[in-house]
Amino acid sequence: ISMVIKNVCCIGAGYVGGSSCSVLAWKCPDIHVHVVDVSHDTIKQWNSHNLPIYEPGLDEVVKECRGCNLFFSNDIDRAVREADMIFISVNTPTKTYGIGKGKAADLQYVEVCARKIAEVANGPKIVVEKSTVPIQAAQFITHILAANTKPGVSFQVLSNPEFLAEGTAIENLVNPDRVLIGGEESSGGESAMEELTWIYHHWIPQHNIITLSTWSSQLTKLASNAFLAQRVSSINAISAVCEAIGADVSQVADAVGRDSRIGSKFLHASVGFGGSCFEKDLLSLVYIAESLNLPEVARYWQHVNDINHYQRTRFGQRITASLFNTVTDKALAVFGFAFKKNTGDTRESPARCICSQLLEEGARINIYDPKVERQQIMNDLTSTKATSEPERIQKLIHIYTDPYQAVIDTHAIVILTEWDEFKSYDYKKMLSVMKKPAFLFDGRKIIDHEAVIKLGFNTHTIGKKF
Numbered sequence: 001i002s003m004v005i006k007n008v009c010c011i012g013a014g015y016v017g018g019s020s021c022s023v024l025a026w027k028c029p030d031i032h033v034h035v036v037d038v039s040h041d042t043i044k045q046w047n048s049h050n051l052p053i054y055e056p057g058l059d060e061v062v063k064e065c066r067g068c069n070l071f072f073s074n075d076i077d078r079a080v081r082e083a084d085m086i087f088i089s090v091n092t093p094t095k096t097y098g099i100g101k102g103k104a105a106d107l108q109y110v111e112v113c114a115r116k117i118a119e120v121a122n123g124p125k126i127v128v129e130k131s132t133v134p135i136q137a138a139q140f141i142t143h144i145l146a147a148n149t150k151p152g153v154s155f156q157v158l159s160n161p162e163f164l165a166e167g168t169a170i171e172n173l174v175n176p177d178r179v180l181i182g183g184e185e186s187s188g189g190e191s192a193m194e195e196l197t198w199i200y201h202h203w204i205p206q207h208n209i210i211t212l213s214t215w216s217s218q219l220t221k222l223a224s225n226a227f228l229a230q231r232v233s234s235i236n237a238i239s240a241v242c243e244a245i246g247a248d249v250s251q252v253a254d255a256v257g258r259d260s261r262i263g264s265k266f267l268h269a270s271v272g273f274g275g276s277c278f279e280k281d282l283l284s285l286v287y288i289a290e291s292l293n294l295p296e297v298a299r300y301w302q303h304v305n306d307i308n309h310y311q312r313t314r315f316g317q318r319i320t321a322s323l324f325n326t327v328t329d330k331a332l333a334v335f336g337f338a339f340k341k342n343t344g345d346t347r348e349s350p351a352r353c354i355c356s357q358l359l360e361e362g363a364r365i366n367i368y369d370p371k372v373e374r375q376q377i378m379n380d381l382t383s384t385k386a387t388s389e390p391e392r393i394q395k396l397i398h399i400y401t402d403p404y405q406a407v408i409d410t411h412a413i414v415i416l417t418e419w420d421e422f423k424s425y426d427y428k429k430m431l432s433v434m435k436k437p438a439f440l441f442d443g444r445k446i447i448d449h450e451a452v453i454k455l456g457f458n459t460h461t462i463g464k465k466f
């Protein structure tokens with residue numbers, strides 16, 4: 001394959017496909033970028049003022065490029081036919097059925113894309129797999145494509161995993177620590193890698209672009225997420241020790257992180273990690289290790305996830321225990337429902353799990369989150385996955401758009417997401433309308449604890465006893 005890339009298509013207009021291709025279009029005005037999806041609603045939103053995802057800076061980028069060299073549509077066939085290079089950015093959730101249920105990555109959507117490309121391609125194509133996949137996925141995409149080659153049609157498959165984090169996606173895409181391009185060691189593979197490198201060169205320096213084998217590339221993605229999750233679980237495990245012996249996990253994290261070999265990032269103890277990927281990718285790694293008959297390796301990574309569940313449950317139990325061992329019929333104000341700040345995403349949010357735990361105990365919860373839509377919260381807490389009694393649970397949930405209203409007549413404030421605005425609230429004013437004794441549980445360690453204790457709150461946080 002030898003060509004200059006003029007047309008790029010991306011299948012999957014989710015967090016990754018939508019934001020990465022918007023930045024690609026912005027940085028490469030000479031390239032026509034067409035993002036497609038099966039969902040009509042999602043595409044309608046990408047073409048409106050109200051984008052389907054919230055990311056700081058994304059609106060501006062889309063506004064500048066949409067209609068010029070960035071297009072969103074449901075016309076998958078046309079986009080694939082016209083493209084020289086096709087990114088696959090569809091979801092790869094944990095399987096909920098059959099072999100590998102609860103652990104293995106579900107590759108059905110990736111496979112549909114491979115078959116679609118094979119069906120409609122009418123010329124040479126470079127297929128770039130951006131979704132996070134287990135290590136054999138590029139092989140089976142190659143297999144499907146190879147079995148469907150027609151005269152004049154050829155395929156090269158590359159792996160180009162995405163490392164953006166939600167809430168900082170644009171920043172991460174514009175200035176990534178590194179970009180991985182994995183491909184086959186053949187002349188076709190190498191020239192495809194050069195084509196993709198050429199695209200990234202529009203804004204990323206050569207020394208930040210790593211070319212490697214397809215398998216190394218895919219495994220690096222899973223390993224990176226596993227290492228990050230492992231750091232959070234490590235500091236959370238230490239936080240439990242701190243609570244038991246009276247040490248302060250922030251002091252420990254700060255001092256540990258000053259060792260330049262360890263580093264200070266991702267050592268913030270919390271109510272546990274959430275998001276669509278850490279748990280999914282850890283479980284995918286566990287499944288791969290099991291499949292390769294490496295049970296010790298599987299157990300090691302499984303435990304990183306187990307500690308995360310332990311941390312969430314432990315915090316929920318501490319709330320109930322502190323409120324005199326019962327929350328039944330007590331109103332509690334919950335601040336934050338997203339899995340981290342600066343996103344409206346609630347996938348695998350620790351808040352879902354802790355709210356469910358409190359609802360199970362019969363608590364009434366008043367939820368406020370600056371970005372999560374009311375309907376999303378309701379769906380998350382009343383779905384069949386969350387509860388067997390949706391009607392009873394629904395009556396216990398109230399959603400607020402004003403945090404000062406949410407705290408009226410509550411026994412406690414529970415902080416579950418680290419939104420900056422929670423730091424600057426007037427907690428004195430809040431305390432005055434709450435039941436006494438009033439409690440504050442800071443699951444994210446973001447507010448000034450000495451100050452709220454002085455105001456009269458019974459204060460609890462992770463990894464420290466007052």
Ligand code: NAD
Nearest residue numbers: 012013014015016037038039090091092109112131132162
């Ligand atoms: P998402 O669920 O937000 O988006 C996936 C989109 O693909 C959906 O809009 C869906 O309708 C569409 N889709 C599914 N099958 C399709 C098909 N056959 N044809 C056309 N469209 C189809 O998912 P996401 O968060 O963007 O994640 C995508 C992949 O990227 C996953 O593998 C994930 O692990 C990985 N990833 C995600 C993040 C993140 O922060 N969200 C970061 C890095 C990597």
Ligand code: UGA
Nearest residue numbers: 162163164165166266267268270272273274275277339340
């Ligand atoms: C994570 C990775 O950071 C990205 O590099 C990766 O591309 C992405 O997963 C993915 O593959 O989907 P993301 O899940 O968006 O990104 O957000 P993170 O910033 O990694 O946070 C994950 C969770 O860990 C959040 O719930 C966060 O609150 C929690 N966390 C993070 C902590 O509890 N403590 C920390 O010190 C850091």
